[in-house]
Amino acid sequence: MSRTSLVLAALAAVVFAAYSLGFSGPFLFDDYTALTANRLLQFDPAVFDQWRTAAASSRSGPLGRPVAMFSFALNYALAGDISAYWIKFGNALIHCGIGIVIYFLSLKLLRQAAPQPQSLPLAAIAVLAAAIWMLHPLHVSTVLYAVQRMAQLATLFMCLGVLVFVHYRARWAVQGAAPGEVVAAALWLVLLTLLAAYSKENGALLPLLLVVVEVCFFRGQWAGGPVIALRRGADLALLGAFAFVVMVVLLPPDFLEGRYARREFSLHERAMTQLRLLWHYLAWLALPNIGAMGFQHDDIPVSRGLLQPASTLLALLSWPLVLAAAARLRRRFPLLLFALLFYLAGHLVESSFWPLEMVYEHRNYLPSVGVCLLFASMLALPMQRAGQGRAARYALVCGVPVVLLALLLVRVDTWSDEIRLAGVNVRNHPESPRSNYFYANALLKQYTAARQEGAGREDAIESLIGARYYFERMYQTNPRDVAALVMLHSLDTRFAGAAPERTDWLQKLEDLLDSRVLQASDRNAIDALISCLNAGGCAADRERILAMLERLESRYPGNLTVLGWRFNYLLGQQADDQQINALIDEALSISPGRREYLYRKIQQQAKVNDVDGMYESVRLWLEYDRTRRFLHPLKALFTTGSNSPRENGP
Secondary structure, eight states, X not given: OOHHHHHHHHHHHHHHHHHHTTTTOOOOTHHIIIIITOXXXXXXXXXXXXXXXXXXXXOSTTTOXXXXXXXXXXXXXXXXXXOHHXXXXXXXXXXXXXXXXXXXXXXXXXXXXXXXXXXXXXXXXXXXXXXHHHHOGGGHHHHXXXXXXXXXXXXXXXXXXXXXXXXXXXXXXXXXXXXXXXXXXXXXXHHHHHHHHTTOGGGGGHHHHHHHHIIIIITTEETTEEOHHHHHHHHHHHHXXXXXXXXXXXXXXXXXXXXXXXXXXXXXXXXXXXXXXXXXXXXXXXXXXXXXXXXXXXXXXXXXXXXXXXXXXXXXHHHXXXXXXXXXXXXXXXXXXXXXXXXXXXXXXXXXXXXXXXXXXXGGTTTHHHHHHHHHXXXXXXXXXXXXXXXXXXXXXXIHHHHHHHHHHHHHHHHTSHHHHHHHHHHXXXXXXXXXXXXXXXXXXXXXXHHHTTOOHHHHHHHHHHHHHHHHHHHHHOTXXXXXXXXXXXXXXXXXXXXXXXXXXXXXXXXXXXXXXXXXXXXXXXXXXXXXXXXXXSOXXXXXXXXXXXXXXXXXXTOHHHHHHHHHHXXXXXXXXXXXXXHHHHHHHHOTTXXXXXXXXXXXXXXXXXXXXXXXXXXXXXXXXXXXXXXXXXXXXXXXXXXXXXXXXX
16 A cells, blocks of 8 residues: 555544544434434335435425435434434545545646646645645534535535546547547536436536636647637636626526515625625635634624625625636646636535525535645645755644644534534624524523433523523524524413513514514424424413414415414314314315325324225325325325324324
8 A cells, every 4th residue: 555545544534533523413403304304214224115215305405315315314224213423424434535535636636737747746735635625624514414414425426526527638638539438428427417416406516617627727628739619618618607697696587586585685685795705715714713613604794785894895896806816827826716716616506696595614515625725735835945854744744734633623522512512603603693592492402301310400490591591692683583582482481471571572473473584494483383382381372373373374375384384283282173174175275285284184084984085185195296205104094904094294
C-alpha cells in the first residue's frame, strides 16, 4: 500500500472516530416525518415488495428520493428499527467515502490546473483538500442530521460523476475519442445523474457542474487542439443556466407566485437574501467560527430591499465583480474561477428562486468541494517557495487539519446530546425563535422524563420553568410564531390553569391565524395543539376550537391539511359518525384518492358491515395508488381473523 493510501485511510479513520462521538445524538425535526413516523419504512425485510414500497415512501420533493429511502430501508433491515445511532453511523461512512472520492477528483483537477512539475507533490495538495472538506465543522449539521443522508448521497454521486467526466475528458483533450467511448461515458454520466437526482433533486445539477469543469479547465481542447464550437457551447450553456435563474427572479412564472403565497417573504426578497447568504456561507467555510454556526439561523434578517440591510446591495454588486476578476485570472489561477463557479452552481437550486426556507448549513455540503480545493492550493503556495523543508511540510499538512479536527470534535460533542445542542444553539443565537423553541422543547422532554423516572421534584420543576421561560422568549422574539403560542397555551392550561391573571394565549393564537400565512412549522404546531387537546392536556372550549378551525378552512378552501385538523380534532373528541363521515366525504370530494380518508372510510364502513362500500373504497384506493405504493397497509385492513380494520392509519 502506498504512503498516500495509508494517509487517506488514517484520515478516514480519524474522521469516522470523531463523528462516532455524535452517534448518540437525537433525531431532529424532518427526521420524524421522513423516518420515525414513516410507517412504510417499518417493513418486513423478508417480503421483497416491501423494499419497493419503503424506497418509495418519502413525500419529500417531486421525485420521492427513492435511492436515499432505500438506504434508510437497508438501515432498518440491518438494525431492526429506525435507530438514530445506526443511521448516523451510515452517514459517517458515506462522509468518509465522499472524502476519498474528493481526493481522486482533486488530484485529477490539479493535474489540469498545474501541468508543470511542482516542488510539493499534487497528491499532497489533494490529500489536504480532502482533509479540509472531511474535517470541516460546517458539515456536522449534515452528517449528524440523520435525514440529510439525502444530501450526502446526492453529493456522492455528483462527485463521482465529475470524477468520471474529468477522467475521460483529460484523455480526449489529448487523444480525442471514438464515438463508442463518448457514448459509454455519457451513459455512465446519465446513470450517476439519475442516482444523484433520485437521492435529492439538486443532484440534477450534475450536468451543469460538468460544464463548469469544461469552462475552467479544458476550454474546448480536443485531440491536441482547440474546438471553437465546443468551447463556445460550454460558455453559452453556463451563461444560459445563470441567465435562466435571473430571468425567473425578474419574471417569475405564475406557479412560483402561488408557492410564495405560503411564505412570509416574496421571491425577490428571497433572492436578495440569498445573495447575502452566499457570502455568509463562504465566510463560515473560510473562517470556521463554530460560535456562528448552528442548527437554526432564522435570526438572520430577510432583505426587504436593496438597502434593507445595506449589505444586500453590496452583495449584489460584489458577485459579478468577483466573477469577472476570477475570469480575468483564469489562466494563472484556474482554481479560483472553478471554486466560485462550482460553489454558485451547487447552490443554484436551493439558494435561488425556489421557495424553500432561507438558511441551512447542509446546503454547502456539495458546493464547498471546490472551495476546499482552492483553500488547499492556497495553503500550498508558501510551501512551493519554502521548498521541501520538513518543518514547512509539517505545518502545511498537519496545521490546518489539526485545527479543523479540534473544532470538529467540539461541534460533534455538542451534537451528541439534545439538551447540549439546544443550549449551545440558543446561546449562540438568542434572537432565533427556533433556537428558543428547540431548547424549550428539550427542557420539556427532560421534565417529562424526570417525572416518569421518579427523579427529584425540584429538578423536574426547574426543567419545566426553564421550558416555559424559553417558550415565552420565543414569543417575544417573534410574536407571529404559531408554535410559541401553542406551547404557552399548553403549559399554562396544564400547570397554571387557576392563575388569576393568566394570559389568554388561545385568543392571541386565534387573532394570529386570521392573518398569518401558514408555514410548514405552523402546521406542525397546530398538529401538536390538536394532539394536546385530544389527550386532555390543553383546556379549551370545544366550540371555540371548532370556530377557529372553520375560519382557517375559509381562508384555505380545499386545503386537506387544514381540513384534516378539524377531522382529527372531531375524531379525538369522539364525535358522532355522521360528522366524521361528512368530513371524510368532503375530503374525498377534494382529493378522491387520498388514502388517509379512504382508510378511515373503510373503517367506518366496517362498523356498519357495509361490505360493498368497503370494496368500492378499495377499488378507489387501487385506482389512485397505481404504483401500489400502499398495497401492504391496504392488505392489513383485511388480515385474516380481524373483525374490523386496524385503528391506526397507514
